[in-house]
Amino acid sequence: MKDSDRKQYLARAVDDYVKGRMNRRRFLGVAAQLGLGAAALGSGIARPFLGSPAWAASDDDLMPSAENLAWVKEVSAPFRGTTLKLATESTPPSNVLNGSLKKFFEEASGMKVEIEILPLEQVLQKLTLDVASQLGTYDLYYVDQSWAASISRDVFDPREQIDAKPDLAMPGYDISDFLPALVDGICRYEDRMVGVPYDIPIFIMMYRKDIYEQMGFQAPATMEEWLTQSEAITSEMGPKLYGAAGQMKSGHYSLECEWTSILWGNGGSIFDKDGKFSGNDEAGLAAMAYYDRLHKTMPPGATSWTWDGQGQAIAQGVAATMLSWGEFFPYFDDPASTKISGLMEAVRCPKPASLRTPGECGFGEIPGVGHQGGSSLAVSRNSKNPDAAWIFMQWATSADTQALITTLGGGTGPTRNSVYDDPRVIANRRVGAGTTRHLDVVRETIASDMGSEPDLPAWAQISSDTIPVNLGRYFAGEIASAKECMDQIAKETDRLAAM
């Protein structure tokens, strides 16, 4: 943050405090964020504010909308005492709902909400068992995009729910406010909506501004530019600092995510329009040549890292750039956790060398460098309390709740258009933990650069095993050439896709 911006922000905060628009606790928080010592404010508090977003949870302006809670109270009357269950991955929306927000819903509705936070694979197990047994153990399903095709018939289409039960429709819920690209990319299968977009981790370009200035570079605008810049940084500053950090752990989904982004950015696609694997065509092999070169600019550990290791490499100042999940950005700004607070910048993904159209691809694949890993939230058709679950789902994915999730959840990307312009979200655009200063880039990426994986029942296996295992073998030297690796993936993928 520039010094002038900092002063302006402080002046506004002082003004708000003096005029009673901001309470003392919040004011102290803002002041501490701006780097003022508590002693300077005469408060006598010695411990500096570390920027944890949790502090905001008790703030008056970060309470759920009273209007929405009144609606919850009104429509939930017949369902008092009901218990709703949701199994979900540990993502910011679920964590914030579980940790801070669901108590407001429970209080207003008289219902109990049990949210099981689990690793993604366990969520899939529980969801599959629930679907197979039709026991309705879970009322709401957290649906990763790769499961949308398999699960589409087991959940309600929210549009149907609105039409069928107008008396249970939340005023101003507005399904068209969900970013259209997300609806298409995450939760549409054929003509059905598989719930509504719930979270949206998406690849954006993040780079070290100080290193780029030192090297005389501009932010990478194209894929080729990113590669040559990374090569130059590694050559100039390695092995202390490398040009790029990767998520290349063999057999892990993260490797597939990085590969697809590079594949799409080099004009390739996973499937052709006939539904055959096309990573082994000319563009696919060009992408592998690109990936090989990029790999050489990364720290040696990149082949053992998932996105966690990749993020750590940036946070510890070992690498200068990464094309990865935007959710890392607020963490990089946290001075308590990283060495690089305030040094990272977020920009849109580098422009691809060429880009295939969705019409040239199969199974609903949408090429785009901004690989998205979003999920949707949907009411299970097996639920014993579908109406009660629908009330919770509307409240949990309403614009007001999403704004709170984004603010309290450390700058996670909203799935609704209006939330990006919410004053509470905009107020967090400053350097520090939980920043939202990258969210404009996230919104632009969703609108213009987003890439979505194909929808087919076998995709879970293809994306988390077939592709990352064979790529892992290639990068470990077990497969001699990129062509051989891609041909092997083609053989296995086409067999699975045909099953």
Add this chain to the structure above:
Amino acid sequence: MRQSTPMELRMGAAREGRLSLPGLPRMLTSEHPLPWLLPLTAMLLVFTVYPLIYNIWLSFHEYVPFKRALVPVGTDNWARLLADERFWGAMGTTFLYFFVVLGIELVLGIALAMLLDSDAPGYGLLRSLLTLTLVIPPAITGMMFLLMEDAQFGVLTWALQGIGLLSPDTPILATPSTALAGVMLADIWQWTPFMVLIVLAGLRSLPPEPYEAAMLDGAGPWMIFRKITLPLLSKVLAVAILIRGIDLFRVFDYMFVMTSGGPGTSTYTLSLYAWQQTFSFIQWGYGATLSLVTLALILILANLFIWISKVRW
């Protein structure tokens, strides 16, 4: 003829099932085996026999997502097993892991136990400290070694590079030739103390006479170890090998946390592969088939070992 006391009369009646002991339900005084066997039999039926039979049934079926049902597939899963390269690779890795880790843990366990077999001050504390690794969940141990073996930040990597055993461009867990060894290290660190404890218990119960006689005959330490200690410990060692061997054959946690089976497929074990098929790919039938093969192999190897080593329970 001596007259029976009241107590003897009651005991006799209880033996014949005619009378309860005061304060105890009749069933608990019965000498008939049935009431005593029932709880155990019920548990075995519910937790062992039924799952086993269900697993066998499942191996002839497969879950079809679009039908939302298990459908019969005959012997397809078993035929697939034979043609599945990943299965054979996982089997090879499991056996390699089993023999190498068991061998190292056994040798280290015996050596450390002999070093710790002393009543000198401080040794008790050392023996207690040794058990600490056993209370750490294997997944946590996996995480610790994952960090320690990280190519960029790992202390173990740094140390190995420092003494020239590892080149800077060789990430331990991402290189096929070193990944399995990296995982083995975690297992050995955690479970060698288990071997030490068992061997130590055996050592402490050995009679002193053979040692005294051997020393009088002029036998050296190596001779004593080979000709007396090892033979006397053989039963204890057999039990230790059996318990650890079964555990090693089912190893899952370390691979899951540290390598996900990679790089490529170089650290896939049977358990990891069965778990992946069952829970990640929702191929319950094939997963059950893989589990049954693992179970069969453990049963065969364990019984073979019991027979060879003449362990009697």
